Amino acid sequence: MTLLQIRNLSVVYHNGSRTVTAVNGVTLDVEEQDSVGIVGESGSGKSTLAMALLRLLPGRTAKVEGEVLFGGQPLLELGERELSCLRWKELAVVFQKSMNSLSPVHRIGTQMADVYRLHEHETRLSKKQVRERIIKLLESVRLPARVYDLYPHELSGGMMQRVSIALGLMHRPRLLILDEATTALDVVTQGQILREMMELEQELRLARIMITHDMSVVAAACKKVAVMYAGHLVEFGPVQDVLRHPLHPYTQGLLRSLPSFKGAKDHIRGIPGSLPDLSSPLQGCVFADRCEHAMPICRQAQPVDTAYSGSRRVACHLIGGEAHAAQ
Numbered sequence: 548m549t550l551l552q553i554r555n556l557s558v559v560y561h562n563g564s565r566t567v568t569a570v571n572g573v574t575l576d577v578e579e580q581d582s583v584g585i586v587g588e589s590g591s592g593k594s595t596l597a598m599a600l601l602r603l604l605p606g607r608t609a610k611v612e613g614e615v616l617f618g619g620q621p622l623l624e625l626g627e628r629e630l631s632c633l634r635w636k637e638l639a640v641v642f643q644k645s646m647n648s649l650s651p652v653h654r655i656g657t658q659m660a661d662v663y664r665l666h667e668h669e670t671r672l673s674k675k676q677v678r679e680r681i682i683k684l685l686e687s688v689r690l691p692a693r694v695y696d697l698y699p700h701e702l703s704g705g706m707m708q709r710v711s712i713a714l715g716l717m718h719r720p721r722l723l724i725l726d727e728a729t730t731a732l733d734v735v736t737q738g739q740i741l742r743e744m745m746e747l748e749q750e751l752r753l754a755r756i757m758i759t760h761d762m763s764v765v766a767a768a769c770k771k772v773a774v775m776y777a778g779h780l781v782e783f784g785p786v787q788d789v790l791r792h793p794l795h796p797y798t799q800g801l802l803r804s805l806p807s808f809k810g811a812k813d814h815i816r817g818i819p820g821s822l823p824d825l826s827s828p829l830q831g832c833v834f835a836d837r838c839e840h841a842m843p844i845c846r847q848a849q850p851v852d853t854a855y856s857g858s859r860r861v862a863c864h865l866i867g868g869e870a871h872a873a874q
């Protein structure tokens with residue numbers, strides 16, 4: 548069943564006279580218990596997309612358009628009260644900097660208990676019961692019970708990020724969004740946490756969106772991948788299919804720039820050029836200026852997001868009928 552339906556979502560930032568279209572017409576489904584990696588280079592709009600889903604963007608400067616249904620509820624139309632019931636309990640997020648948001652002068656357990664109480668109004672657990680629950684939660688992310696009584700500075704980066712994940716899982720949400728949550732960690736710790744996450748989400752029947760610029764993280768830990776470029780979702784599909792047979796020239800370039808996916812180091816190639824100016828109106832394909840296969844139509848019309856096969860989708864004039872129709 549589909550848990551999250553994102554339809555034609557756009558986010559425009561207004562800063563004085565300048566407007567930046569950070570997310571541009573994104574359509575994406577996340578099934579229950581699915582794991583979707585959103586990848587793209589810095590500035591492609593990944594975090595803005597996550598913040599828009601969580602309604603965490605400042606209404607004054609960020610205009611969000613489109614439709615988002617979460618478990619059938621229209622997320623973008625909910626009032627603050629309905630939203631606060633959903634956040635943490637149904638929909639939780641772990642940011643890269645989540646660990647910095649803990650207070651340095653209070654013990655981990657006390658802070659977790661505060662978060663628990665803030666969002667749990669129905670069940671009145673005793674102090675002891677809350678402590679037990681939190682210790683169980685810490686153990687579920689492979690942290691020893693003694694962490695409950697420690698201060699943030701007494702934990703390593705990996706342990707702190709495990710605490711942040713435990714906080715995200717506190718109310719057993721149906722969807723967990725990890726925004727570069729493991730990026731700052733060393734590769735070994737990152738790998739361990741990802742493996743544990745995957746075990747845990749099977750147990751909790753949790754769906755996960757993982758935002759990262761690291762394709763190897765998506766390859767290791769996600770079932771599906773959504774590739775973003777300059778605010779556009781350019782390709783979507785099962786991870787193994789996209790890795791083996793990338794359709795969009797941007798995805799192809801992204802994979803070529805990774806040593807682990809395409810042979811020897813001397814074959815590594817970056818993608819020449821840089822992201823387009825997101826404050827200028829766009830006529831053709833957003834990737835046309837950097838695309839080695841660009842055709843005249845690519846500079847004239849935006850490609851339509853087209854179903855390719857199975858659940859694969861791609862927005863490129865090379866794929867589908869448009870290029871052929873124009874010839």
Ligand SMILES: Nc1ncnc2c1ncn2[C@@H]1O[C@H](COP(=O)(O)OP(=O)(O)OP(=O)(O)O)[C@@H](O)[C@H]1O
Pocket residue numbers: 560561562567568569587588589590591592593594595596760825
């Ligand atoms: N508050 C803001 N006001 C104006 N522009 C913004 C704001 N926040 C982000 N942007 C712009 O929106 C675009 C998308 O940024 P975003 O942070 O969502 O990308 P990202 O893919 O998550 O990048 P990163 O991986 O570096 O976090 C960028 O061009 C960025 O400069």
